[in-house]
Amino acid sequence: MASHFFFLCTLLTFSLYFHGISGAIPKYVVINEVPTHGGGIKFDKVIGGIPYTKKKMRHINKYIWYKVFKQNTPADQKPLDNVTVFIKDFVGVEAVTWGSDKINVSAVFLRDYPGPMDLKWEFTSLMHHEMTHVFQWNGEGKTPAPLVEGIADYTVLKANYFPPGFTKPGSGDRWDEGYVHTPFSPVL
Numbered sequence: 001m002a003s004h005f006f007f008l009c010t011l012l013t014f015s016l017y018f019h020g021i022s023g024a025i026p027k028y029v030v031i032n033e034v035p036t037h038g039g040g041i042k043f044d045k046v047i048g049g050i051p052y053t054k055k056k057m058r059h060i061n062k063y064i065w066y067k068v069f070k071q072n073t074p075a076d077q078k079p080l081d082n083v084t085v086f087i088k089d090f091v092g093v094e095a096v097t098w099g100s101d102k103i104n105v106s107a108v109f110l111r112d113y114p115g116p117m118d119l120k121w122e123f124t125s126l127m128h129h130e131m132t133h134v135f136q137w138n139g140e141g142k143t144p145a146p147l148v149e150g151i152a153d154y155t156v157l158k159a160n161y162f163p164p165g166f167t168k169p170g171s172g173d174r175w176d177e178g179y180v181h182t183p184f185s186p187v188l
């Protein structure tokens with residue numbers, strides 16, 4: 001009995017400790033709504049599907065907190081239970097972040113992406129941008145949109161996920177200009 005009790009206490013203590021340290025790490029949910037669409041098929045077969053996406057979300061989440069925002073304690077980090085990615089059939093933009101913790105990625109974009117990088121690389125780059133939107137504070141919606149976009153692209157740039165030769169320092173006019181580095185169709 002005694003040893004069982006000790007074991008239980010150790011487990012509880014460990015669990016509290018663990019959650020105290022990393023309690024803010026969300027659950028990553030990935031839903032491919034269109035597994036038979038050309039883009040849904042590429043998502044599974046070329047990009048690596050749900051396992052790859054979840055693994056990268058965790059990595060990018062930590063990268064954003066610790067390397068980009070320098071939010072080293074849970075008190076600084078935006079607390080989210082889940083971050084959800086939907087692969088779905090829509091046109092107009094590559095991806096959209098909505099409802100503060102959800103990202104819709106266009107299967108049409110994944111199907112038709114022409115390069116120059118490989119699709120898995122491009123998807124990972126896009127996830128850096130959209131995940132930044134998930135975790136960035138935006139002054140309750142008062143932050144100028146170009147600045148919000150500029151920060152998201154800063155993560156992409158810092159993580160080395162802009163195609164080589166795509167941008168050069170000084171190509172913009174203002175620090176809060178935003179989309180200066182993004183000649184592709186707009187990412188919201």
Ligand SMILES: *[C@@H]1O[C@H](CO)[C@@H](O)[C@H](O)[C@H]1NC(C)=O
Nearest residue numbers: 027028029080081082083084
């Ligand atoms: C988080 O995702 C799970 C599915 O994995 C779902 O059951 C749950 O309702 C979600 N929670 C929130 C707060 O969205």
Ligand SMILES: *[C@@H]1O[C@H](CO)[C@@H](O)[C@H](O)[C@H]1NC(C)=O
Nearest residue numbers: 033086088096097098103104
């Ligand atoms: C994103 O996809 C979800 C799931 O299909 C849908 O309910 C939601 O309306 C979409 N959001 C936007 C902004 O398109």
Ligand SMILES: [Zn+2]
Nearest residue numbers: 149152187188
């Ligand atoms: Zn954006």
